[in-house]
Amino acid sequence: MGVAYELKKKKIKFIIYGVIGFFLAIILIISALTGSLDENCGDDNTTSSQVTDLDDKGMEENAKNIAKHWEKKYHATPQATAGILGTLTLESRLNPKSVNSSSQATGLAQWLGDRKTKLEALAQKQDKSATNLGVQLDYLDQELASDYYKSNLKIFKMKDVHKASKAWLMDFEGMSQNPDQWYLSKRYAFADHWYSVIGTKDPVAGDSLDNANQDEEASANLDCASDTDTGEADGNIIKAAKSMTGYFKYDQVHPSPDLGNDLKNPNKTGTTDCSGYVWLVLNKTGFKVPQRMQWFTGSMASDAKGEHQYLKKVKPSDAKAGDIVIVNQGAGAGNNGHTAFITESWHGKQTKIIEQGGTDSKVNEGRFGTSFSRLLNGGDVVLARPVKK
Incomplete structure (x- = not known):
């Protein structure tokens, strides 16, 4: 009986220890899972070895450096990057040292509360200031890697500047x-x-748009109008435009009755x-225009590349003040086209223009x-010179 009793006690202890071990294992598993979930939840400061070495160099240089960072990390399109930067610029002027005087929101994305605390923790880990540009980009990357924010990664693939800007504002x-x-x-x-600023190409000089290098031989055959038939930039066009x-x-x-007789x-x-504005300027300065404003950007581009009744296409290297830039998507009807005078020799996206519409409803320079x-993004860009009567 004594031996049997001792064996029974050992068996019971073994069972008890086994049960305790089982429950301890369950607790450890749950703890591990919880920790994993905590790491990936929302704003949590996830562990990362990434350290971006960037300092504040002013709004323009910051924008370029941020663009390079996102292009390398997310293969971001220029349109998406510009859209996101546009939204962030209103928040902080892309100044990592920006602090809201009332809320104390800090940095590029104006982080607050727990998110700001985690930004500061990452900065301490990197032995840098929380207002360091590289730290803030790393923290933004951490947020975008989390389950809560990772759906916003799709914004970096957008090809519409305004849609990307609004998506970042609404979603992120x-x-x-x-x-x-x-x-x-x-x-x-x-x-x-x-x-x-960050677009990768001059949309006319580059080869990514349809008109960049289209049918040079064919267009040479169509360029029957001589240089003397076109309006050289003598200042009259720009003077009237301004x-x-x-x-x-x-x-x-157009013509709208309220323009007068x-x-x-x-x-x-x-x-x-x-x-209509381009027509009014050319009409005032004595260049050939269709009767009663009967043209639109689609027909203007077509004429410049073909018949040369009113306009003649010119090369980007020849375009100068007083020439016209026309961009169309598709046929160019309605909002799918825009045109303006260039007010200096053509040098790509930074070329100064004067226009009706665009960035202002009235005649404005930009x-x-x-x-x-x-x-x-896919538009047909044409540079054209007005034809003299």
Whole structure:
């Protein structure tokens, strides 16, 4: 009996220890899973060996460095990068040292609360300041790697500047329920500026758009109008174009009755659009134009490349102040086309222009890359010179 009793006690102990061990194993597994979930949840400061070495160098250089970082890490499109930068610019002017005086929100994305605390923890780990540009990019990368934010990675593949800007605002910043803080027109203006800065190619000189190097031999055969038939930049066109700065209400109708009966001296509070404005300037300065404003950007580009009744296509290296830039998507009807005068020799996206519409509803001056940005992804760009009577 004594031996049997001892064996029974050992058996019971073995069972008890086994049960305890089983439950301990379960607890350890649950703890590990919980830790894993915590690491990937929302704003948590996930462990990363990535260290980006970038310092604040002012808004323009910061934008370029951020663009390089995102292109390398996410293969971001220039349009997406510009859109995201546009939204962030309104928040912080791309200044990693930016601090909101009322909320104490900090940095590029104006981090607050727990997110700001985790940004500071990462900075301490890297032995840097939380206002260091590289630290903030690393922390943003950590957030984008988390389950909560990783759906925003698709924004980096977008090819529409304004859509990317709005998507970042709504999805990453979570502002869909706060329309009073959207300020979309300001964000879009910043985004357009950054696209003009970080775009990889001159859309005319490059080979990515249809018109860049199209049918040179064929176009040579069509260029029957001599240089003496076209309007050299003698200053008259630009003088007349600038004299109308601030004129007109924008609408895609012309000729509008409110322009008055004398279209050489149109009513400055009248209504026209981009191609109507170009027509009014050329009509005032004595160049050939169709009767009663009967053209639009599609027909303007077609004439410049073909019949040369009113316009003649010129090479980017020859384009100068007083020439016209036309961009069309498809047939160029409605919002799918835009045109303006260039006010200096052509040098790509930074070329200065004067236009009706674009970045302002009235006649205004700007830069090609900014005013035409929404049309440059696949748009047909034509540089043309007005034809003299």
